[in-house]
Amino acid sequence: MEDKTGVLVYGELAGTKLAGTTCELLECGRRLAADLGQRLACVLVGEVSDTAAAEAAARGAATVYVASIPQECAFDGDVHVAAAAAAVATAEPGIVLLGHTPLGREIGPRLAFRLGAAVSTDCIDLRIDPDSGKLIMTKPVYGGNALLDSVAQTAPQLATVRAKAMPTGEPTAENTPNVVHLSFEMPTTRLTITDRVQEEVEGVKLEDAPIVVSGGRGVGGPEPFTTILQDLAAVLHGAVGASRPACDNGWAPEAMHIGLTGKIVAPDIYIAVAISGASQHMSGCAGSKTIIAINKDAEANIFREAAYGVVGRYEDVVPAFTARLRELLAD
Ligand SMILES: Cc1cc2nc3c(=O)[nH]c(=O)nc-3n(C[C@H](O)[C@H](O)[C@H](O)COP(=O)(O)OP(=O)(O)OC[C@H]3O[C@@H](n4cnc5c(N)ncnc54)[C@H](O)[C@@H]3O)c2cc1C
Known part of the structure; x- marks a missing residue:
C-alpha cells in the first residue's frame, strides 16, 4: 500500500x-x-x-x-x-x-x-x-x-x-x-441506446434548491403537489420534493423522490409536509441545515428530526404560511 x-x-x-x-x-x-x-x-x-x-x-x-x-x-x-x-x-x-x-x-x-x-x-x-x-x-x-x-x-x-x-x-x-x-483500450460496447429523455425541470432543480418543500402520503393525492406545495415552494424560490409513497402512488414524478432509494438533498431549509419521518426518508434529507415539519400527529417521528414543527392539518397550515410569507416578502 x-x-x-x-x-x-x-x-x-x-x-x-x-x-x-x-x-x-x-x-x-x-x-x-x-x-x-x-x-x-x-x-x-x-x-x-x-x-x-x-x-x-x-x-x-x-x-x-x-x-x-x-x-x-x-x-x-x-x-x-x-x-x-x-x-x-x-x-x-x-x-x-x-x-x-x-x-x-x-x-x-x-x-x-x-x-x-x-x-x-x-x-x-x-x-x-x-x-x-x-x-x-x-x-x-x-x-x-x-x-x-x-x-x-x-x-x-x-x-x-x-x-x-x-x-x-x-x-x-x-x-x-x-x-x-490517457490512452486505453475501448471495450466493445454492450449497450444499445433506444431512446433519450431529457428530464424537464421547471424552476429550481431539486438537488440544487436552497429550500425544498416535500409532500408525503398524508397530502392524500396528486393535486397538492401542483397547488399548495408548489405555491409555498414558489414563494420561497424553492423546489418541490416527495416521499416514496407519494411517488409510488403516481402523485409526484419519480424525479421528486427523496430518500434512501431516491435523491439526496441537503438544502438550507427542508419543509416536510405530512411526512412521518421514516429513517429511509430521512436518509435523503438529514443533511438539511434546518428541517421544519408540518404534521397532524404530534407523535410523528419527523418532530424528533425537525428544528421547528407545526402540529396541524397541512391544508390549514401551509396556505396560511404561504399567505403570511407573501405579505412579509411584499413589505
Ligand atoms: C428498502 C426501503 C427503502 C425505502 N426508501 C424510501 C425512500 O427513499 N424515501 C421514502 O420517503 N421512503 C422510503 N421507504 C419507505 C419508508 O419506510 C416510509 O414508508 C415512507 O417514507 C413513509 O412515507 P410518508 O411519510 O409519506 O407516509 P406515512 O408514513 O404514511 O406518513 C404520512 C404522514 O402524514 C401525516 N398526515 C396525514 N394527513 C395529514 C394532514 N391532513 N395534515 C398533516 N399531516 C398529515 C400523518 O400523521 C403521517 O405522519 C423505503 C422503505 C424501504 C423498506
Missing part, C-alpha cells in the same frame, strides 16, 4: 463544466491530500472541455487526466470502468474518490473488483487517521440509524461520496492545468 500515493478524484461533467458533486469531491480530496502531504489529481472522462480541465486545476488538481470518449459512450459503464482503471494505473493513487451518483454507484464497485480492492459506498465523511495515515470512511447504515467507520486493508482505498455531504469549496488559483491524455 505504501508505494501508492496521492488522491485521485473521478470527476463528472455537466456540459462544459464540472458537476457539483465533482467540486465537492475535489474539495474533500484537496483536504485529504493536504493532510497526507500528497498530491491531488482528477480524471475527466467524456468530451472534456478546456474549461472543465481548468476548473479541476483551480480546485486543486495538480494533474488532470483526460480520457476522451465519444458522446454515444457517455452512459456506457464498461467504458467508464476502463477509463477509470487506466487513470488508476497511470496515477497509482493511494485513495480514489467517486461521487455516489448513478455513474459512481455503477463504476465504484466494478473498479474496486478490477483492482482487487475494497470500496466503501455512500460515504458522508472521510478523514485521515493521524496514526496510521489510512483513510477512515464513514457511511450511514441500517437506513441511516447508525454510522459505520471503516478502514480498507487493500490499496488503493476507494470511496463513493454522497452528494452534498461535503462543502463545495472555492476555486483558488487560475492554474494552467497539467493535462495528461
